[in-house]
Every structure is written in structure tokens, then in C-alpha cells.
Amino acid sequence: MSDTHITVTCTNCSFETTFSRLSAARVALADHERATGHTANWTIDSLSPGIERAGEEAGVCGIPGSSAADSPLVRSESRDASDVRSTDAE
Numbered sequence: 001m002s003d004t005h006i007t008v009t010c011t012n013c014s015f016e017t018t019f020s021r022l023s024a025a026r027v028a029l030a031d032h033e034r035a036t037g038h039t040a041n042w043t044i045d046s047l048s049p050g051i052e053r054a055g056e057e058a059g060v061c062g063i064p065g066s067s068a069a070d071s072p073l074v075r076s077e078s079r080d081a082s083d084v085r086s087t088d089a090e
């Protein structure tokens, strides 16, 4: 049962580490993303492919799609539209 290897790789840099425990891999992944703002992924090599699928469904980093990180920046620009509405109220 100890044949499981979780490889954490970063899509933004050459960061790569291997763990034998899923919990340790998640911590390292979250830690790297938090420290660098990068987007990291994990790959699980084990005899049970179902575990990897369950991990993806659970949401490794809570962000569906790497481009979703740009959404908050786009939304903040649309705030200017509210200024037009305020002048229209008078």
C-alpha cells in the first residue's frame, strides 16, 4: 500500500516534488501557490487510479481552470460602470 507516489509540479516554474502521502502533497502544493502565486498540479501514481479522480473532484486548489485566477481583476475594472448610474439618478 506504500507504492503511491504523488508528484507535485508547477505550471509556472520548475518546482517539482514527490510525496508518498496525499496530505503532504496537498500542503506543499498549497504552500507553493500561496508563496509564489503560481498554479501547481499533482499527479498520483498508484495502483488505484480512482484515487486520483477523487482528488480532482475534491478540488486541489479550488480553482476550476487556471485562467479563473484572472477573473477578480477583470471584475474590478467593471466597477466604473456604477459611476454612470449615480449621475443618472438625479
Ligand SMILES: [Zn+2]
Pocket (backbone or CB within 6 Å): 010, 011, 012, 013, 014, 015, 032, 036, 038, 039
Ligand atoms: Zn511555481
